[in-house]
Amino acid sequence: MTTEATLPSTSASPTARQVLTRTRGIVLALVLLLAGAIAIAVVRSNDRHGTLDPRSADPLGSRAVAQLLADRGVHTRVVTTLDEARTAAGPDTTLLVAVPDLLTDGQQRQLHTATAESGGRTLLVAPGTTSVETLAPGVTADPATSADSTLSPDCDLPAARRAGTADTGGIRYTTTRLDADECYPSRRLATLLRLPASGNGDTVVLGAPDILFNKRLDEQGNASLALQLLGSRPHLVWYLPSLSDTTATDPDDEQSLLDLLPSGWLWGTLQLFIAAALAALWRARRLGPLVPEKLPVAIRASETVEGRARLYRKANARDRAAAALRSTTRTRLAPLVGVPVTQAHAPEALLPALSAHLHGDGQPLHTLLFGPPPHDDAALITLADQLDALEREVRRP
Numbered sequence: 001m002t003t004e005a006t007l008p009s010t011s012a013s014p015t016a017r018q019v020l021t022r023t024r025g026i027v028l029a030l031v032l033l034l035a036g037a038i039a040i041a042v043v044r045s046n047d048r049h050g051t052l053d054p055r056s057a058d059p060l061g062s063r064a065v066a067q068l069l070a071d072r073g074v075h076t077r078v079v080t081t082l083d084e085a086r087t088a089a090g091p092d093t094t095l096l097v098a099v100p101d102l103l104t105d106g107q108q109r110q111l112h113t114a115t116a117e118s119g120g121r122t123l124l125v126a127p128g129t130t131s132v133e134t135l136a137p138g139v140t141a142d143p144a145t146s147a148d149s150t151l152s153p154d155c156d157l158p159a160a161r162r163a164g165t166a167d168t169g170g171i172r173y174t175t176t177r178l179d180a181d182e183c184y185p186s187r188r189l190a191t192l193l194r195l196p197a198s199g200n201g202d203t204v205v206l207g208a209p210d211i212l213f214n215k216r217l218d219e220q221g222n223a224s225l226a227l228q229l230l231g232s233r234p235h236l237v238w239y240l241p242s243l244s245d246t247t248a249t250d251p252d253d254e255q256s257l258l259d260l261l262p263s264g265w266l267w268g269t270l271q272l273f274i275a276a277a278l279a280a281l282w283r284a285r286r287l288g289p290l291v292p293e294k295l296p297v298a299i300r301a302s303e304t305v306e307g308r309a310r311l312y313r314k315a316n317a318r319d320r321a322a323a324a325l326r327s328t329t330r331t332r333l334a335p336l337v338g339v340p341v342t343q344a345h346a347p348e349a350l351l352p353a354l355s356a357h358l359h360g361d362g363q364p365l366h367t368l369l370f371g372p373p374p375h376d377d378a379a380l381i382t383l384a385d386q387l388d389a390l391e392r393e394v395r396r397p
Helices: 016-047 063-071 082-088 105-116 129-135 158-163 222-230 263-285 301-314 318-336 347-358 362-370 377-395
Strands: 075-079 093-097 121-125 139-141 173-175 181-186 189-196 202-206 235-239
Touching: 063 075, 063 222, 063 235, 075 082, 082 093, 082 105, 082 235, 093 222, 105 129, 121 129, 121 222, 129 139, 158 181, 158 222, 173 189, 301 318, 318 347, 318 362, 318 377, 347 362, 347 377, 362 377
Parallel strands: 075 235, 093 121, 093 235, 121 202
Antiparallel strands: 139 173, 181 189, 189 202
């Protein structure tokens, strides 16, 4: 029977308190980063609340222009779904699309089909590259925005000439249509376009929403331009696209998560993976190879034995102590009686050889070398004395 010792955990194993102490700096930094991100999100959400909403009195809302239009007999109605916007389009209606870029490709196509032959006016507020090409065919958005926000009309459109300078600087547009009115140019590209449609209808593309904001309405000719663009018909339908609109889930427009992520995010994620791999490689090799180090003090073997014996005694590990004594005795006796050391712990190999050498019965030897652990300290001391006596007997010439 062989006895396997289970090594206790070393003192180098970190405790929960030590792990917490070492990582509290990282945890604190993460908490501060998360708190900062939440605070910024809250502040930004408050700033953008009610943007371009004719019911909002916030600085970026449009309640002021809606009230001025109401004083002139123009009724403003807010809609949030595509079906409402399509139904409302007509010759006596101006349809304002607040954020065209929020519309899916299918929604943009449906909206253009409904407004192209309506005979009314459609005003697109700062449409981007994709949306403007669908909602206003023949118009292309320039990647570079206007450097100046306040621009001069420089065109023959009566509304623009009467308003004068206005804050239209934003997205710039080019068009292939020869009948288009190109106004408020910035570096030869227009920031306001009027595209005639069938009947008396038209489409107006506005490069920036500034003239509709409450805080900018009283500056330059913003109020005049906004009232003329939105007040040419007795009814104004203010379309605020909503993500809850059921038409936004058109199966033809379904996109995967990767399609919704901009290309910069994918490249940034790849960079993070590379950085993490390099950091792992650096941390794995930072200590270098193992280097043997001489102990400053030589420890005697007897002190080591005494120290281990005290540990056994403190833990009441008489079974381990007895197993260690018997294992060491068997290892020393085996070569003396002609048994290989590899078979020193096999009773069927060691006991017959010992019995033949001592010319005695093997049963007491089996109990002594392979018996049960002692039940108290006195029995352990007796076992140690008997093992010493057995070894002296075998070594006697």
